[in-house]
Amino acid sequence: MPELPEVETIRRDLTKHVVGKLVQRVEVRKAKLIQGSRAVFRRALIGARITRVSRRAKQLILELSSGYVALVHLKMTGQLVWRSRGGMLTVGGHPIISVNTVPNKFTYVTLRFSDGSALFFNDVRQFGYWRAVPLAELAVVHAHLGPEPLSSAFTPQVFWAALQRRGRTTIKAALLDQSVVAGIGNIYADESLYVARLRPSRRVASLRTVETAALFRAICSVLRKAVAARGTSFNSYVDGLGRQGTYWERRLVYGRTGEACRRCGTLFKRTVVAGRGSHWCAHCQH
Ligand SMILES: [Zn+2]
Known part of the structure; x- marks a missing residue:
């Protein structure tokens, strides 16, 4: 999707x-x-x-x-x-x-x-x-939707408060929850968690303030880069002039199971978290 x-x-x-x-x-x-x-x-x-x-x-x-x-x-x-x-x-x-x-x-x-x-x-x-x-x-x-992550309504404080309501779930599930933050799906959840060095299966309640802040920054930067790249073309976009979104070639972790992590060389894993295939590095995501 x-x-x-x-x-x-x-x-x-x-x-x-x-x-x-x-x-x-x-x-x-x-x-x-x-x-x-x-x-x-x-x-x-x-x-x-x-x-x-x-x-x-x-x-x-x-x-x-x-x-x-x-x-x-x-x-x-x-x-x-x-x-x-x-x-x-x-x-x-x-x-x-x-x-x-x-x-x-x-x-x-x-x-x-x-x-x-x-x-x-x-x-x-x-x-x-x-x-x-x-x-x-x-x-x-649209009352059920959380803030737009690229708008000024999305702040570290708003994000932190939304996560507090989901303390018992995994951070992956929280990112997919449209009431926490709107518009993120499986690809950009995995990408953001990789940038923030957080395992998809981490419980929200276990996140330290500094980790929540890193995740906030990761979401903003991953989404900005993906918009600039016109999105991910493999399943979503191609236009009449044949231009494709280029984020797929630039993606960091999503769909790269078995490939080496650019940060540490460990091979990426794929496990099911929140019912979705989740891609992550067992060495540098904690
Ligand atoms: Zn790694």
């Missing part, structure tokens, strides 16, 4: 293409991919302009002139394809499906704009979703 850096990359690219566009038609081929009322969904979108594309955690938010927002979650296999009137394609999301033609048999939601361009949502496994909510209710919808 795309994590914060991948969704942020898609947000930036979509912004260039869809902001200012007027939605003329909405086509839904699979009702289950629309959460809530389909009538509200259509009313929110048809005749509205997209005023901004924002993001919260791993969710894209199309802000609309109708006073609504359309939330989009790509989940396991979702993909957004923007096609210009002239046929140029820009893809954001999982590059699993050949997008030489859109719509195709995996296209379930289409927004057609008044200038002849269109936004297609493809999803092989159909775990993704769209949902329209009034802008005024967005804060309620």
Whole structure:
């Protein structure tokens, strides 16, 4: 599933293409991919302009002139394809499906704009979703989410306080908990723990203040670097010009089982923590 850096990359690219566009038609081929009322969904979108594309955690938010927002979650296999009137394609999301033609048999939601361009949502496994909510209710919808780690709301104090509520769990589970910090998944949890030299299986309550501070700094630096690299391309992003996110080549520990740690030369291990495959160095992560 795309994590914060991948969704942020898609947000930036979509912004260039869809902001200012007027939605003329909405086509839904699979009702289950629309959460809530389909009538509200259509009313929110048809005749509205997209005023901004924002993001919260791993969710894209199309802000609309109708006073609504359309939330989009790509989940396991979702993909957004923007096609210009002239046929140029820009893809954001999982590059699993050949997008030489859109719509195709995996296209379930289409927004057609008044200038002849269109936004297609493809999803092989159909775990993704769209949902329209009034802008005024967005804060309620997102009330369960912790702070955005790249925003000023994320401070060492806020992070420490959130961890206190999860004292009995492992630090890996706490990082995956979207109420502690929003947008981190398996890849960036492992990367952050490696930078902070903490074992994924450490109990939160055992962390010393200095370790929590190191983890805070690690999360910020890992996510900033990943956003700058346009995310991790292996499962999440490729665009219409063939550019890929380059974080995959730069990753420090995730998916490197059996390779040598750059800090100490010990071979990385993979164990299951919090139900997820976790990659770490048994020598320099404590
Ligand atoms: Zn090591």
